[in-house]
Amino acid sequence: MTDRNNFCGPRRGYHHGRLKDALLEAARGLVAERGPAGFTLTEAAKRVGVTAAAPYRHFADRNELMSELARRGFETFGQKLEQAWDGGRPDATTAMRRLGGAYLEFARAEPGLYSAMFGNVQALNTPTSGAAADRALAILHNACAAVLRQYGAPDAGAQDLALQVWAYSHGVAQLVLSGHFANAETDAYGLMSTGASNMMEMAVRKAAGGASAPPPR
DSSP states (O other): OOGGGOTTOSOOOOOTTOHHHHHHHHHHHHHHHHOTTSOOHHHHHHHHTOOTTGGGGTOSSHHHHHHHHHHHHHHHHHHHHHHHHGGGOSOHHHHHHHHHHHHHHHHHHOHHHHHHHHSOGGGGOSHHHHHHHHHHHHHHHHHHHHHHHHTTOOGGGHHHHHHHHHHHHHHHHHHHHTTTTOSTTOOHHHHHHHHHHHHHHHHHHHHTTTOOOOOOO
């Protein structure tokens, strides 16, 4: 990752007054390299260049650090999804496709944050991290409801559709991050779009009682 992607701003090294941000930045890098369970608070401190005791000025333990990292990740993620949704313009189906692209772009650009957010649900046990996750994923739920309404279907099934789209999107993102789609012939964005469209079409038809309905393409 380049410095312009740092949520703490350009990397200039740790200096007094920014220890919390520096530790979070170190943790983000370590998670990207080793996964959400692959480092200790002491290793984060070492990467920043402070003593092993220094992190405890800001975090009670490693779990608290990971919760804060997940919170920041979901806040950024939510902003990206909101921008992609753009109020559902020009129509819900088109905007939904943008959401899929934004989901995958975020995972690719921020593997450390993405792993912290989804690698362990315990990171969302705090009120602030859990609320940030709920706000971000509510955008997907509202988008699914808008797609159903666009095709004249009741939006009562929006929650189930949102969970299906989320599970599928997460699977594609994880395969990308794991390197399984490194082959240039694999179009991850196309796969994401096609899969989501198929799920939306099935949801529209189901909501319409199996009657013919315009497919959300």
